[in-house]
Amino acid sequence: SVDPMTYETQFFGFTPQTCILRVYIAFQDYLFEMMQVVEGVMLKKLDGIPGCKISPFQIRKCTEKFLLFMKEHFDKLFAKMEEVLLQLVLNIPKNVLLPEDKVQEQYPYSKEEFQALQDELQQLQQQCRAEAAAEQALRAELEEQKAVKAELEKILQCFDGLENICREHGASNFKESFALLTQSSRKLQDVLKDVEEKSK
Amino acid sequence: GRAQVFTTVVDTFLEKLVAAGSYQRFVNCYRCFYKLQPQLTRSIYDQFISQLQASIKEEIQEVKNEGNLEGLFSSLDKIVEEAKDREEPAWRPSGIPEEDVRSTMVPYFLKHRSYLRRVLREKEEENRKVAESVLMGRDRIAELQQLIQARQQAWQ
Amino acid sequence: FDELIVETATRRKQWPKKILVHAIQTMKAEQE
Incomplete structure (x- = not known):
């Protein structure tokens, strides 16, 4: 009252x-x-x-x-x-x-609306955390890729180096030169045989 | 304004009190003394009324000063004026603090939500670009591996 | 009764802002 x-x-x-x-x-x-x-x-x-x-x-x-x-x-x-x-x-x-x-x-929020807003905030925070973790993982992989690429490129460089040496010494196509060399060696062997037989 | 109404109401009260406690009434009550000392009776009465009025006005002023009533009345008048176009009853505390404090938190939560959405959007965009670089990197590594395999086979 | 009313009314006026400050601090600490 x-x-x-x-x-x-x-x-x-x-x-x-x-x-x-x-x-x-x-x-x-x-x-x-x-x-x-x-x-x-x-x-x-x-x-x-x-x-x-x-x-x-x-x-x-x-x-x-x-x-x-x-x-x-x-x-x-x-x-x-x-x-x-x-x-x-x-x-x-x-x-x-x-x-x-x-x-x-x-802002006349009801209990349910307020709860929904809080839930949304929690979800957004989780998503942000997930994105941060994803970023970490991606950047870690990028670093790893950098190292791997460097190694692979080094190996390729070795092969390139070998081919350059062959080219410098007049063998642009090593496979062909090697085949030619084998052929020439055989021919020389045959000629040597011939010469040995004739000399006997 | 409220200050004016306050002053007027107190003045009216005093006026009516003084009117009620008139000299005639005073004399009626103090008849024996009046018969003995009529002039003194008048003087005592005048002093009584004057002192009573002064004390009451002083008390009112003290109440106004202590409670900062003038300032409060002025603020309240302004607030009431701003709400003059509104007819429906305004919000009042529900008596349940848990409910009432919700609305205080909402503006911050909404601001925080906008912030999180923006950060998430930016992060997702950034990660999308980094993911593209990662995919490109994987393709490049696969390419290099194939080249190396081809050279190795050729040498073999 | 009067003291109770004054105390309740004062809290209704002042505490929501104080609670908000604490809630923000808590949320920021959680984020960190």
């Missing part, structure tokens, strides 16, 4: 009801204080009048009468003031959103 006015408290930093209560207590205290002062002044004055028939008790009765009357009106008037202050001044209308809560209307 009590409206705690939490949203107003969020803005002001204090509850409106407490503010009003503080004001009420202060005003009431001042009223009582002033009445005490009034009574005090009257009693002091009466003290100075010799043979005065008015007793302090009578003055006290008068004070109580006046105070009761004032307190009654005070309470009635203060209640009206409180109503106005709580409705018009220390109040945040229902259609008003405080600046710190703007995100609530800009």
